[in-house]
Amino acid sequence: xxxxxxxxxxxxxxxxxxxxxxxxxxxxxxxxxxYLDCKHGFKNDRLYRRNFALNHLDIKFxxxxxxxxxxxxxxxxxxxxxxxxLKRHLPYLNIRYIQERFFSAPEQVVNLPSSDxxxxxxxxxERYFEDYRDQIRKDFRIIKPISDSVRxxxxxxxxxxxxxxALCVRRYQEVKKFVNLSVIGKDxxxxxxxxxxxxxxxxVFICFSQTPEWVKEHLxxxxxxxxxxxxxxxxxxxxxxxxxxxxxxxxxxNSTFYWWGAWLSEVPGKEIIAPExxxxxxxxxxxxxxxxx
Numbered sequence: 062x063x064x065x066x067x068x069x070x071x072x073x074x075x076x077x078x079x080x081x082x083x084x085x086x087x088x089x090x091x092x093x094x095x096y097l098d099c100k101h102g103f104k105n106d107r108l109y110r111r112n113f114a115l116n117h118l119d120i121k122f123x124x125x126x127x128x129x130x131x132x133x134x135x136x137x138x139x140x141x142x143x144x145x146x147l148k149r150h151l152p153y154l155n156i157r158y159i160q161e162r163f164f165s166a167p168e169q170v171v172n173l174p175s176s177d178x179x180x181x182x183x184x185x186x187e188r189y190f191e192d193y194r195d196q197i198r199k200d201f202r203i204i205k206p207i208s209d210s211v212r213x214x215x216x217x218x219x220x221x222x223x224x225x226x227a228l229c230v231r232r233y234q235e236v237k238k239f240v241n242l243s244v245i246g247k248d249x250x251x252x253x254x255x256x257x258x259x260x261x262x263x264x265v266f267i268c269f270s271q272t273p274e275w276v277k278e279h280l281x282x283x284x285x286x287x288x289x290x291x292x293x294x295x296x297x298x299x300x301x302x303x304x305x306x307x308x309x310x311x312x313x314x315n316s317t318f319y320w321w322g323a324w325l326s327e328v329p330g331k332e333i334i335a336p337e338x339x340x341x342x343x344x345x346x347x348x349x350x351x352x353x354x
Contacts, residue, residue, distance in 0.1 A: 071102025073113040074080040075317030083184035086303035096125035117205035186343040227308040229319035230270040247279040253312040
């Protein structure tokens with residue numbers, strides 16, 4: 062019988078993509094079946110009311126049935142301790158529980174011994190899945206039909222060619238209180254735009270943001286900026302992800318969604334500028350240009 066890897070999903074599209082990618086890599090290493098817990102991670106999301114957001118990507122998984130969801134309930138650690146004593150007598154209690162340790166090294170899950178696992182965490186580092194980059198790119202192929210209006214925006218980006226630079230601004234205006242996360246200010250974006258302008262002749266910045274009015278007020282004095290139409294926060298994320306992958310260069314905020322847009326772009330010779338401040342220090346890649354924020 063094949064091993065089972067179960068991962069809990071939570072958060073928005075960017076977070077869910079990191080969770081899937083890490084678990085998918087573990088499953089591939091062990092030749093195991095990948096199951097997604099699409100239930101417990103969203104139960105207490107009263108702010109965003111998010112749910113499963115990977116359905117428009119070509120991902121490979123099975124939805125976890127109730128017997129495999131034992132650790133998704135409150136008290137998963139306690140259940141894990143009990144299960145080690147009872148697993149001889151009850152099926153499914155052979156599953157080991159792994160919770161990400163804050164600032165933990167990726168080796169925590171990269172070198173796991175073969176077994177069945179329920180894993181929970183954010184896993185926001187490419188090191189969790191870097192050995193399977195090509196497969197993750199295939200899994201994250203967008204299968205949702207693209208509308209005519211979005212194709213028109215994509216055409217504009219493609220016509221800009223090397224001059225087009227994605228300016229990805231997230232202000233986290235929907236969050237009243239932050240924990241270990243800073244809103245990136247205008248100085249970072251202005252410095253990043255200057256850096257790009259030194260490398261790209263006649264740059265045109267393509268703004269992706271839910272707060273375009275802030276961009277117009279603080280960033281529009283020195284360079285040409287074109288604005289992608291803000292879309293519905295939930296249903297429009299896939300459209301914006303598609304548009305991001307059409308861009309040549311990137312200035313991103315500390316957003317996992319924009320991280321994936323830059324990472325998935327396969328345009329040759331791309332340049333990426335990212336802030337130094339992230340929830341997890343290992344999130345930005347070493348080959349990116351990192352600026353103080």
